[in-house]
Amino acid sequence: MEEKNPLNDDNDYGDTIASATMPDDNITRKDLDIIEGADEIAGNFGDASSRLFSDESGEDEEDWSYLKRLVNSREFQWGILFTVLLGAVVTGVQTDRELRGNTALKVIDGLILTVFIVEAILRMGAEWPTPQKYFEDGWNVFDFSIVILGIVEEIVNAATSDSLGGGANFVVVLRLARLFRLFKMLRSVRQLQLLATTMLKSMPSVGYMMIPVLLVFYIFGVLGCYLFQNHDGRFFGNLGRSLTTLIQVVTLDDWTLVLYTEWFGCAKYYRPIDKEVYGCDETYKGHGGAVSLYFIMFILIGTFCVINLFIGIVVGKFGESMDEVKELNEELDKSDGPPKEHSTEAQQHQQIKQILKSIERKVDMNKRRTNILKQSLDHRSQRS
Numbered sequence: 388m389e390e391k392n393p394l395n396d397d398n399d400y401g402d403t404i405a406s407a408t409m410p411d412d413n414i415t416r417k418d419l420d421i422i423e424g425a426d427e428i429a430g431n432f433g434d435a436s437s438r439l440f441s442d443e444s445g446e447d448e449e450d451w452s453y454l455k456r457l458v459n460s461r462e463f464q465w466g467i468l469f470t471v472l473l474g475a476v477v478t479g480v481q482t483d484r485e486l487r488g489n490t491a492l493k494v495i496d497g498l499i500l501t502v503f504i505v506e507a508i509l510r511m512g513a514e515w516p517t518p519q520k521y522f523e524d525g526w527n528v529f530d531f532s533i534v535i536l537g538i539v540e541e542i543v544n545a546a547t548s549d550s551l552g553g554g555a556n557f558v559v560v561l562r563l564a565r566l567f568r569l570f571k572m573l574r575s576v577r578q579l580q581l582l583a584t585t586m587l588k589s590m591p592s593v594g595y596m597m598i599p600v601l602l603v604f605y606i607f608g609v610l611g612c613y614l615f616q617n618h619d620g621r622f623f624g625n626l627g628r629s630l631t632t633l634i635q636v637v638t639l640d641d642w643t644l645v646l647y648t649e650w651f652g653c654a655k656y657y658r659p660i661d662k663e664v665y666g667c668d669e670t671y672k673g674h675g676g677a678v679s680l681y682f683i684m685f686i687l688i689g690t691f692c693v694i695n696l697f698i699g700i701v702v703g704k705f706g707e708s709m710d711e712v713k714e715l716n717e718e719l720d721k722s723d724g725p726p727k728e729h730s731t732e733a734q735q736h737q738q739i740k741q742i743l744k745s746i747e748r749k750v751d752m753n754k755r756r757t758n759i760l761k762q763s764l765d766h767r768s769q770r771s
Contacts, residue, residue, distance in 0.1 A: 455513040458506075467506060468575035471568055474499045478565045500537045503568075507534050526574045533571070536564040585705045592700045600693055604633055607685050614674070614681065615649050620665035621657065622648060636682060637689040649678040 457463055477496055481487050507521075507530060514520040521527050540561035573579045608629040615623040622632040622645050636642040648656045652673040653665075661667070 454509065454515075458509050458513045464575045467502070468572060470499055470502045471571045471575065474565065474568050478568075497541070499568075500534070500541065503530070503534050503537065507531055526580070530571060530574065533564070533567055536561060536567075540564070581705075581708055585701060585708045588708065589701050589704045592704070593697065596693075596696055596700065600689070603685075603688055604630060607681075607689075608633055611681070614678075618668055618671050618673075619648055619653055621653070621661050624665060633685065633689070636685060637693075639686070639690070642682070642686070646679065646682050649674055649681075650676065 473495070477492055477499070481489075481492060481496075486492060507527075510527060510530075511518040511521045522531070543561060573583045608626055611623045611629045611632070612626060616625075621628070623629045632645055636645060644656060650673045652671045653662070653667040654669045654671070657665070657667050
């Protein structure tokens with residue numbers, strides 16, 4: 388047979404109290420003091436627990452949780468993205484001097500700045516009661532900097548002439564800062580944000596990769612000076628020109644002109660002004676086809692190998708970023724838990740509140756019966 392819990396039935400509990408606390412000759416003043424002390428402790432426990440699980444704190448927490456869900460929602464992100472694109476269009480239109488002072492464009496630009504300000508405020512509010520956490524995210528710092536620059540620009544525009552003339556160079560610099568708003572697209576689109584993060588994380592590895600690249604450039608630059616300097620002052624006259632020529636070759640920018648100059652000589656491929664500046668031996672017929680080995684080796688090493696290394700580094704960092712994003716999403720899923728309406732913790736929270744309310748009612752009932760006992764005992768003492 389199922390055992391009945393007296394905490395879940397006020398009538399049973401009341402009957403129990405009534406039978407245990409009806410006035411009789413066995414109750415003394417000491418017994419009443421003990422009962423009153425127990426009642427006080429139970430009452431304090433009920434008050435503290437009620438405050439702990441009060442609906443007001445839950446509503447406040449729910450309000451801030453709703454704000455956090457709002458700023459992380461897809462609709463909010465797309466709204467910010469649309470605002471960023473609209474700002475980019477307005478900035479491009481304002482490059483036309485005749486439209487720069489257009490009132491409608493100024494109003495739209497002001498509305499865009501207002502949207503960014505509201506976005507920053509909402510994101511700070513979503514971190515309540517610790518809004519300083521907003522600045523722990525680098526993207527938030529970047530967005531906040533754009534907002535500050537926009538506000539400063541409006542203040543400066545109000546104090547100076549809005550035209551590019553009149554010495555308002557500071558205004559020009561602030562107006563150029565509007566272009567950084569485009570980078571907010573990286574924040575709104577997660578795929579772009581992932582790519583940007585990957586590129587930034589690749590910078591240290593790319594820096595180390597540049598060391599062997601510079602060594603290759605230096606070796607081929609010095610070698611080019613020794614091989615071609617005597618007959619080609621334009622492309623390999625000194626180490627500086629040699630390195631500049633190698634940059635042209637590695638980017639495949641008209642690199643065949645350099646190849647043919649060394650292959651057939653300067654007489655055919657130098658311009659008249661080049662012959663005057665660098666000089667040219669008309670009788671020199673070049674090194675022949677053997678020079679192609681120099682350029683082919685450099686292009687293979689400097690172009691294809693370097694590009695493949697760069698792609699490998701970026702792809703590797705991209706994989707690491709994907710793993711980090713996956714782990715972060717899993718942690719967020721664990722911390723967020725199931726929806727509130729289906730949450731086991733929420734159900735337990737509600738059950739605890741119901742139990743505490745039941746305890747409060749029963750403590751009040753016990754206090755009233757204790758007062759009755761006290762009055763009866765006093766009355767009996769007076770008669771005796």
